[in-house]
Amino acid sequence: MKPAVKVAVTGAAGNIAYSLIFQIASGNMLGKDQPVILQLIEIPPAMGVLQGVLMELDDCAFPLLESVMATDDIHKGFEDIDYALLVGARPRSKGMERSDLLLSNAEIFSAQGKAINAVAKPSVHVLVIGNPANTNALIAMHNAPDISCKQFTAMMRLDHQRTLAQLEIKTGVHHTKITKVAVWGNHSATQYPDINHALLDGKAALDCVEQAWVENALIPTVQNRGAAIIEARGASSAASAALSGVYHMNDWILGSHHNDWISMAVCTSGQYDIEQDLIFSFPVTCDHEDYKIVEGIEMNDFSLARLKITEQELIQERDAVRHLL
């Protein structure tokens, strides 16, 4: 058996974490041969609920779970970690402006970035799930100067999966036979789900669906899927968000499928003419705990215009929190 790795999860008493933690402990994220130590982090008022989660983790007696700890001290929680899943974020409360939301989260992720820089393993891989995820990841990354930018990512996998699901529903082709879907940009309503290069059972997706369906159904449905699930469930996506985090980390660490892409929000350095130093989602491939942005994809005018919209939003978000970068 391999030596255990340490995985930190913030917002550990919340709904996404309640799905996520048990998947990690099951071995679905890092493999059935990888023991894990969980370091669960919450804010003080949630420590009581987290205690209940610890009891349930004990009761599962997961073979791969070597130990668990819970803390409200991020310096303890991030100590010596190999992986961090930053799930906790301040939700938008009544009367709060978007700029207030950005700022209050920026402070949280600035502190977390500093703590990760100070106490995590230098090889730590970080996935930000808490919203606004892209800009939160940017802030954490900037506050962890000793850790490579390539080790900070934000989650776009849920949007990627949602695009696959809509294509399957529309065409009847099983999702396992759909490849090369991409979601670009920000994890927000400006994101751009792109099927221009997607293959359905080897056949070009654009030969199977109308462009009007892409523009008027697929894109808005994926962009607004979160709200539709809240409407149906009376609660926001938790299990599917958690599973998307599991997929993101699994592919990043253990490698993604050959001849396919996944979508990850990663630090820009000039690809596709996007402003540098944003956390922007691209199609990527992964191998050996590393991602590679798929370059050289031909982009039509429609796609380029969509990219600009979501880029502009990310630039505005960055400018609003620039004092913390």
Next chain:
Amino acid sequence: MKPAVKVAVTGAAGNIAYSLIFQIASGNMLGKDQPVILQLIEIPPAMGVLQGVLMELDDCAFPLLESVMATDDIHKGFEDIDYALLVGARPRSKGMERSDLLLSNAEIFSAQGKAINAVAKPSVHVLVIGNPANTNALIAMHNAPDISCKQFTAMMRLDHQRTLAQLEIKTGVHHTKITKVAVWGNHSATQYPDINHALLDGKAALDCVEQAWVENALIPTVQNRGAAIIEARGASSAASAALSGVYHMNDWILGSHHNDWISMAVCTSGQYDIEQDLIFSFPVTCDHEDYKIVEGIEMNDFSLARLKITEQELIQERDAVRHLL
């Protein structure tokens, strides 16, 4: 790839199912090489929430999930199924007597037994999780006369896991090194967690802990663990109950560990002098989709007295619903 199997889940919009369904679709229950078709069952008022769960299942794009359907018609939901996880049950409402609770659930499980008998595969394997689980399973079994009694079980695995967890907490021996724990009887406060034959890293458990701890701490803690988790979390055990269902089915269908026992509530036929035709938990071993009650375990007077208490409760429960058997 094997052909897909059909798995029905009742109470599919509830909290336990919300953890369970995504574990099944991940392949944790039946193996990473076993495609599944999910047949999700709810009562009409919960079909809207269930629609949200379906959306999230779509968005997970599970490689092993061949298809999903949702219905409020048990004859459609149980049609042609290989496995049934009966999670949904009427909870105790304010002012309801225990006998009313038994009766209202008895009607649900009587109807479900008849439907399973009529439309499921004859080889169907049934796990009852909804409480009172043992007696609910007894009723379902009696109403499915064409299906072998051995194919109906009720879940005691959560109690079994809770016993393992308490032993680990007390002794520091990792749960993967603890074997031959048993929980006997009813999934209720009369259950008997038994470590008389348990081994901690090969050493007799009774040489590692005091009998007073077993009687005054272990047994009441396991019996009342559910309430303690509600107290901490503000919600009942969902993830750990779901995982216990996954473990139960996984061991039952794919085989349990050599040299170890698990606890399953199964139909009695004279073992350990327990009244015949109850659904009573015993230590069992599993192989080839079948369980075998571990016989010949030496029982001391303390154990025999505990068995009688939980047996009496099950006899009373059976007598209260006898008209539906």
